[in-house]
Amino acid sequence: LCAPWSQPVRIRQTAGVRVHDLRTPCLIVDAATLDHNLTAMAAALPGRRLRPHVKAHKCTALARRQAALGHRGFTCATVREMEGLAAAGLGDDLLLANEVVDPERLATAAALEARGARVTVAVDSDATIEAAAAAGIREVLIDVDVGLPRCGCAPGEAGRLADRARKLGLEVRGVMGYEGLATIVPDPDERRPVVEEAMSRLAAAHEAVGGDVVSAGSTVTYAMNDTATEVQAGSYALMDTTFAAFEDLPFRLALSLWTTVISVNPKGYAVCDGGLKSLGMDHGNPTIEGRRVLVVSDEHITFSWGGDHGPAPAVGDRVRVLPAHVDPTVAYHERLWVVDGEEVVDCWPVDLRGW
Numbered sequence: 001l002c003a004p005w006s007q008p009v010r011i012r013q014t015a016g017v018r019v020h021d022l023r024t025p026c027l028i029v030d031a032a033t034l035d036h037n038l039t040a041m042a043a044a045l046p047g048r049r050l051r052p053h054v055k056a057h058k059c060t061a062l063a064r065r066q067a068a069l070g071h072r073g074f075t076c077a078t079v080r081e082m083e084g085l086a087a088a089g090l091g092d093d094l095l096l097a098n099e100v101v102d103p104e105r106l107a108t109a110a111a112l113e114a115r116g117a118r119v120t121v122a123v124d125s126d127a128t129i130e131a132a133a134a135a136g137i138r139e140v141l142i143d144v145d146v147g148l149p150r151c152g153c154a155p156g157e158a159g160r161l162a163d164r165a166r167k168l169g170l171e172v173r174g175v176m177g178y179e180g181l182a183t184i185v186p187d188p189d190e191r192r193p194v195v196e197e198a199m200s201r202l203a204a205a206h207e208a209v210g211g212d213v214v215s216a217g218s219t220v221t222y223a224m225n226d227t228a229t230e231v232q233a234g235s236y237a238l239m240d241t242t243f244a245a246f247e248d249l250p251f252r253l254a255l256s257l258w259t260t261v262i263s264v265n266p267k268g269y270a271v272c273d274g275g276l277k278s279l280g281m282d283h284g285n286p287t288i289e290g291r292r293v294l295v296v297s298d299e300h301i302t303f304s305w306g307g308d309h310g311p312a313p314a315v316g317d318r319v320r321v322l323p324a325h326v327d328p329t330v331a332y333h334e335r336l337w338v339v340d341g342e343e344v345v346d347c348w349p350v351d352l353r354g355w
């Protein structure tokens, strides 16, 4: 059913295929849960209020669903993501929310405009402004440091950088700032002041920069960010166990790694064929409902059985593993199998991988 890794991804016939027929390890997406997540977010942030971040799924077919719900602008982390979306006719308003200095990649992004795309690039320094202008980029956002130790200029620098960009002929659409520190605060009452503090820095920068775009926000802050004119949430579509633990969020786990038990040890543990090479592990171990995950290594997930951890599995049993971090997990895979209960209803290439 699945071609070897060396073969290019093709959409395959899924009629009559059951989830148990799939080769493991592979990613499966529960269609109804995905629909729930997409529609819950579209109801909260309709149309342009949401600029979905595609880095969380890297999948044009899923982006098409988001666009069909009214979100015609997308956030990208790589030029490759922008190229893929533009080629699929989803290039109405693409934001590269990341600093890029590679002249060829910037020129590739700029050239998407000739194919009907609108391209905006984040800049946070004289060097990134100059690189964007030299490559033929026309529109930028000033990326502001709102507290996360990553990209972004000091709020007090934003006005000067906007002036510099305008002098070089760039259109400055406004500002962006990602309040990533809020992603480690599960309690909404504690998370809200973290967002407010970050957004006060972005608002100050916006005062100095002007423009009508204030781009910020994420899955865990979408309902508490009143400063952003558009929210860059990504994980909400597929979700992972880290964000599912945030009790104020309405989004549910749509993604799992489908695995097969390959060994059962009488000492009370068993092994399935997922591992570090099929799961993003930077947010910790994945979850197997009713079991305890003991160790994850390259191609093995060892989990307990017996007592509170359920009866002994058999070699060949399938096991659903819930990833702790969606973005890197998806990036390890070539395709997402979309399932409705036991039935496989679609196969979506993860076609926006690479840089």
Ligand SMILES: Cc1ncc(COP(=O)(O)O)c(C=O)c1O
Pocket (backbone or CB within 6 Å): 053, 056, 075, 097, 178, 180, 183, 216, 217, 218, 219, 220, 232, 233, 234, 235, 236
């Ligand atoms: C620039 C930027 N915006 C928004 C997000 C929010 O993404 P998510 O909704 O997946 O947490 C991220 C995540 O890392 C990001 O890097």
